[in-house]
Amino acid sequence: MPRWTWIAVAVGALVLAAGLTSLLGGGSFSWTGWLIFAAVLYIVGMYVTTYVIENKRRATDGIWRNLVWSAFILALIPLISVIWTVFANGLPTLLANPQLLWTDMDGVTGADDISTQNEGASLQGGFLHGLAGTLMITLMATIISVPIGLLTSIYLVEYSRGGWFSRSIVFFVDVMTGIPSIVAGLFAFALVELFITTFIGESPRHVQMIKMGLTAAIALSVLMIPVVVRSTEEMLRVVPNELREASYALGVRKWRTIFKVVLPTAMSGIASGITLAIARVTGETAPILVTAGYAAATNWNPFGEWMTALPVFIYRQLMNPTAPAAGMPSADRAWAAALVLIVIVMLLNLAARIIAKAFAPKNSGR
Amino acid sequence: MTETATEPAKKSSLTASRGGAAGDKVFSGLALAAGVVILMVLAFVAIFLVVESLPALWPEIFSDEESIESADTFWQYVWPLMAGTLIASIIAILLATPVAVGIALYISHYAPKSVATPVGYIIDLLAAIPSVVFGAWGMTTLAGGVVPIYKWLHEYLGWIPLFGGDAGNTGRALLTSAIVLAVMILPIITSLCREIFIQTPKLHEEAALALGATRWEMIRMTVFPFARAGIISSIMLGLGRALGETMAVTLVLSPGIFSWSIITSGRNATIPSEIALNFPEAFGMRQSELIAAGLMLFIITLVVNMIARWIVNRHKEFSGAN
Amino acid sequence: MSKRIEAIDLNVYYGNFLAVEGVNINIEPRSVTAFIGPSGCGKTTFLRTINRMHEVLPGARAEGRLLLDGEDVYASGVDPVTVRTQVGMVFQRPNPFPTMSIRDNILAGHKLNGARMSRSEADGIVEKSLRGANLWNEVKDRLDKPGSGLSGGQQQRLCIARSIAVEPDVILMDEPCSALDPISTLAIEDLINELKNEFTVVIVTHNMQQAARVADKTAFFNIAGTGKPGKLIEYDETSVIFNNPANKQTEDYVSGRFG
Amino acid sequence: MSKRIEAIDLNVYYGNFLAVEGVNINIEPRSVTAFIGPSGCGKTTFLRTINRMHEVLPGARAEGRLLLDGEDVYASGVDPVTVRTQVGMVFQRPNPFPTMSIRDNILAGHKLNGARMSRSEADGIVEKSLRGANLWNEVKDRLDKPGSGLSGGQQQRLCIARSIAVEPDVILMDEPCSALDPISTLAIEDLINELKNEFTVVIVTHNMQQAARVADKTAFFNIAGTGKPGKLIEYDETSVIFNNPANKQTEDYVSGRFG
């Protein structure tokens, strides 16, 4: 098959698609429609051409290659769209008002926003409190769930011998992935309430202690643990047994083998699993709303007082603007916060990759 | 060979274990304890759900009321929500899985390394975007964009019940939520699949290639069988997320009663968004109804996972491990 | 059903690293040729260029010409997949497909071609190939069991059966006996002797007795030092290589005075 | 620094499957013993019971007594980890830790157990072990490079160096040369000859020439058929086994009249 075949097919597909689009579009020409038609026609066209010129197997190979490529391009569309939305909405605000990063909403009222929107006064307030909340709550949730999740997957892979107990853990971990986040929040609230009312006291003063960063962290842990267990388990399972045996044969204890040989070998996968889990919970809104309260001032103490996390801040600012009649300033703050949130997780992701790289098997050659 | 080997004094050189013997016990104990914690948490969640939803499940017995608030029976209230949740999640999985597996393959077997690494990173970034933002994006950008497509679907494929209803002007339909969900679970499935695909033994891949397999055939013969359990795992993880996702659906969907049409807005609802939308104002019986709906979701997840396990275990003998 | 292999000035690279340099060789059809030489001299590398398995590794490529019955397998427009169906390969470590039954392992190559065949046809192929690999008697009662349940030697013979099932013209074997006990080794050596009636067989081995036992001709590769490219030093009748080599290096190697 | 190994009526099981039955053997300190026998006869299985690596596999267990200098390693209260520090093991496929440098690989036995040592002490151990494994000259300039970058033979010697670094009393080797070329094989055989000055060495091999070259005594295992347990058939001086075996099975095997 000549090298230029694909170009010919591509051009043909584009032309044909243009015709088809204007025909079906009934006058108005849709660019998206054109591209979609062209892509489909190209894939089909390449298949048929290869089938005719070469054989069915090459055609099949080619169509799957094209499909894999289309999957990739298809996934880029929403990605770019989402990221563009966030950057376009958030970046200008953030650049113009960097103080958003180090002020909170304490003292900011709707009147301020109204004057911002109507009289062009500078944007008031910020989301330091949200930043503090997100960092503290996520950190605590990570501290709770990573050890539990890691240890559980270690138990499953290294210690259990496939009995009913480990099978039920595996099964229920799967089930945990489906707990709606709001239910996790309600559960954490009920749990802490139970704890506080039985061990500390039942008066309003004590009951008012329930809502705090820790409670939110517990709720997030319920959501995080299954992701950590599931991904870590898969990664540990693919660590070759011969490495474990090499270590045992040196007289290294099992737990040290796990720590020094198995975990480092699987580190890259584990790190990306944990990042995934963290990324998932940093974006949670509903469970934090019912567990951590809603504060306007910055609070760095996760064991007392209310906290606001960034997603909650974003959600509330979008949904219930500080000044109902002047929603723009709130929306600006929300998008800037969304941008910051994404950047935080991005950095986290980067850090995880660097850690993974440091541990990764140092392969060379085959 | 009759010498007395079991003199206690001599035995010491093997029993006098080097430091850290306790470490094994402690560590395996810890690992076990972690598993127990998870089971306990789950048991608590289950108990919490059941206790809180009893009044809605059997109002005659567990509450003062005759029936629940939103409908005559709980089942009548919850089945449309369950149907909506399942339809949205299944569509999301159907949309996301092929694409996610495709990207994972792209990264592991098609793209040159210099492209694969950044692409992997970029896809992971999708996971970094909070669901509120996805919701806001779905609401503002996506919903508007899909309207012409829905209209087209309705016009040409309207005979399929899924596209039967009128497309409306806002695009706030179940299919839009499903698309947002698909985008959200895409990175979850991709990143797990990618890690597994990369682990496929070179030995087996080369065996296939040496038989004259094309790249795709090699993938089908070696990568997929090896990764089967992992793929199903990752789909389950994604499905769990789709089933339980609250905010994105809440922001995107105009809920309503059950309908087969997934392109009509003001139709269908999902359990998590039903809970999120109504929980703040709910108390008493209404609150029980919502938590009972959460219990149903829990049960759906349970059943779905049982099916997945069954699929994975069916071919255990021929699994890719070893 | 058997082809001549000719390499003309073949250089093989891993990225920028020249692993094998200037190989010129002419392998007769219906013969067994053994590649011997110290570790790292490029035996595997050269072997893998014959069926274009080399290029599966990222960055790996070959320069020069490699002819199969006069046709250059590296000519543009040649599909490596087609080359590989004509040139079968058996690896050092047995690698049956773990997810397939013994039967499906054998039929794997045929199924690729999408060839529809009747149950009896398929059975015929399975039996013929397994008999050809001296494995039929051992596994005929458990064809539907996974191939990974066999012993190492059996697995290796299964892999040979798998590659002869597609009736290639050439069979390449990279140290096929290194993981096997003498009994299995002997079985495979017998097999190679039979295979040469139909196929061109090339085998890499570290075991010089084995080369002496099975090969018609032997090629000795050597390497000057780490980082240097491997070279074909001498290629001749096996008896000449082992008893009366032309080259000093060959003589040193076969007589054990290396290093 | 070298121990006698005695097995008394040792049965080894995989779950309910009796893999090796009734082994009685007495291996002298400071000697090299070779285990030979057809595939599946239980050489590896028995070898792994000596340092209690066997029980790492789920469901695997051993019955009977196995004495190290008179102490039963299967007595209750014996810590398998201690046994393994005294009985080192080298596997068929070289398996250096991929995440560690050459240096760290050598120190793995110490470091992984959390032992603290000074830099100079560590350097001493690394050099001594690498010299002991005949690898020092080849890698002394790249101790901080990953171990997986070495050639197969070098990797295998690295694994040997790693196991002698913890100064065991016994070294078990399971087909250590099967993946290696004659040069590396010779290097390792030389090494084994040196190791026996200090250690009790047990080696599993399929290569009878190798057994003849390195072993003081040879044990021949055999198996009556699939599903049957493997048994120790004959154990004697190597020269006796190869030239004048007492048992018909042994004679058949070593003379190649098996199968």
Add this chain to the structure above:
Amino acid sequence: GNGGSTESSAPAGSESGAPAEVSGTLIGGGASSQESAMTAWTNGVTEVHPDLTVQYDPVGSGSGREGFLAGQYSFAGSDAAMDEEEMASAEEVCGPEGVFHVPSYISPVAVAFNLEGVDEVNMDAETIAQVFTGEITTWNDPAIADQNPDAELPDTDITVVHRADDSGTTENFTDYLTAAAPESWTYDVVETWPSEITAESAQQTSGVVSLAQSTDGAITYADASQIGELGTVAVQVGEEYVPYSADAAAAAVEKAAPGEAGAVELDRTTTEAGVYPIVLVSYHIFCNQYQDQETADMAKAFGEYVVSEEGQAAAESSAGNAPISEATREAALESIQAISVQG
């Protein structure tokens, strides 16, 4: 009104000019619709009482009342008054004296639409109901056109947008429809829009407003302070059409019949001139007696500030709600000043 005094706390409230020495954190929660006004109040109260911090959890009216009953909140914000049962169970935290309501937040619910070139449309209750039930589907339907002889109504389809979430706004709006248009509105007073009606919906007031703003021909009902550029419906009251306004809304509350424990009973079918009947009254719910002096003082101080002219003005300028009328304030202040400690 002047700040009364009890044995334990100095006169509170800005009008008396003497800031009381209250300090501590007062925690409340409830209606999210009050969030904006509450921000103004929680910030404003610190000007009068620098050591008093008030935190408000916008969890929703239902959760707010529930949290209040469980002791989590010292006061609740709610779109609806407590029912009998809740009042009874309130005695657990508040003691036998129970609770009282302060109608501190009044907001007119505008019927708002997005129709190019049209700013105001007149409708009677039946027409509104028919539009929202989907019986009237185009803007130039005779039922609408007849009431708007001067307007140029296009034949655009009507897209009904309602609240997707459980909402006090929906409750008040359907309450109005039930009372004023019983013929056409057959659904009842509900907090969640009847799902049988196929229509667009969105979450929270900002959601319905922005959806309406982006959809031509959309009509919705929303807190008037947030409707922005949308056109509004003037509602028929008696013989005239009354557009929403702060005064007309406050008048509706003033003219309302007193309910139990400070709550008000709005008259949706009123024919009185200048009264806009679609009004949402949101309450603050306090205990008559608190368990400790500190909380009682803080609640009193905060309550007094909220109903004070200053507090109402602060809320109006931030949230755009309608300030309560003088008469309403007088009554509220009296109850607030009677807050005491359980014996």
